[in-house]
Amino acid sequence: xxxxxxxxxYLFRKEGQNVTLSCEQNLNxxxxxxxxxxxxxxxxxxxxxxxxxxxxxxxIAEGYSVSREKKESFPLTVTSxxxxxxxxxxxxxxxxxxxxxxxxxxxxxxRLTVT
Amino acid sequence: RKEVEQxxxxxxxxxxxxxxxxxxxxxxxxxxxxxxxxxxxxxxxLLMSVYSSGNEDGRFTAQLNRASQYISLLIRxxxxxxxxTYLCVVNRVGYSxxxxxxxxxxxxxx
Numbered sequence: 001x002x003x004x005x006x007x008x009x010y011l012f013r014k015e016g017q018n019v020t021l022s023c024e025q026n027l028n029x030x031x032x033x034x035x036x037x038x039x040x041x042x043x044x045x046x047x048x049x050x051x052x053x054x055x056x057x058x059x060i061a062e063g064y065s066v067s068r069e070k071k072e073s074f075p076l077t078v079t080s081x082x083x084x085x086x087x088x089x090x091x092x093x094x095x096x097x098x099x100x101x102x103x104x105x106x107x108x109x110x111r112l113t114v115t
Numbered sequence: 116r117k118e119v120e121q122x123x124x125x126x127x128x129x130x131x132x133x134x135x136x137x138x139x140x141x142x143x144x145x146x147x148x149x150x151x152x153x154x155x156x157x158x159x160x161l162l163m164s165v166y167s168s169g170n171e172d173g174r175f176t177a178q179l180n181r182a183s184q185y186i187s188l189l190i191r192x193x194x195x196x197x198x199x200t201y202l203c204v205v206n207r208v209g210y211s212x213x214x215x216x217x218x219x220x221x222x223x224x225x
C-alpha cells in the first residue's frame with residue numbers, strides 16, 4: 001500500500017525541549033511539505049523540499065528545522081525557539097518538482113502538545 | 116485581498132439537498148485549482164482537481180471562472196457522510212507550493 005506515514009499520532013513534550021516529527025512516503029514523490037494547522041485556521045506552510053538534499057522555508061519557518069537526506073523521508077524538528085509549538089502538524093508529498101504545483105497527498109498528522 | 120478566500124459557514128442542509136460553495140483567489144496568474152475535504156481532526160484529502168472546462172465526479176461538480184477569479188463546488192443529493200470542511204486550494208504563482216483556504220464547513224442533517 002502506497003502512502004504517507006507520520007509518527008507518532010500524539011506527542012507530548014515539556015517546554016524547552018526539541019522534538020522531531022517523522023514523515024515517510026513510499027509514493028516515489030519528489031516533493032515533500034510540512035504544514036501546521038491551528039484550530040479554526042488554515043494550513044500554513046513551514047518548510048518544503050523539491051529534491052533530496054535541498055529545502056526551502058515556507059511562511060512560518062522560524063523555530064523549525066528540516067532535513068531531506070533520503071527521497072522517502074522529511075523529518076521536522078520543532079525547536080525550543082518556536083514560541084507556540086502546540087498544533088496539528090501535517091506532512092504532504094507531491095509528484096511535482098521544480099516550478100510545478102501538482103496535487104498534494106497528506107499523512108494522518110501528528111498532534112503536538114507542549115506544556 | 117487574501118490569496119484564497121472562502122465563506123467559513125457552517126452551511127446546514129438536509130439530506131438530499133444541493134449545496135454550492137464559492138472560493139475567490141487573488142492572483143490572476145494562478146493555474147492549478149483543487150478542492151480538498153477535511154474531516155474533523157483528520158488530514159485533508161483531495162476531492163477533485165478543477166479544470167478550465169469544469170468537471171464532474173458523481174455528485175460533485177467543480178467550476179472555474181477565470182474572469183471573476185473564483186472556483187465553485189456543487190454537491191447534489193447531499194449525504195450525511197458529506198459533512199466535513201471543504202478546502203479551496205490554489206497554486207502559489209512563482210513557487211511550487213499550494214495555498215489553502217481556511218475552509219467552508221458543511222453539516223448535513225437527517
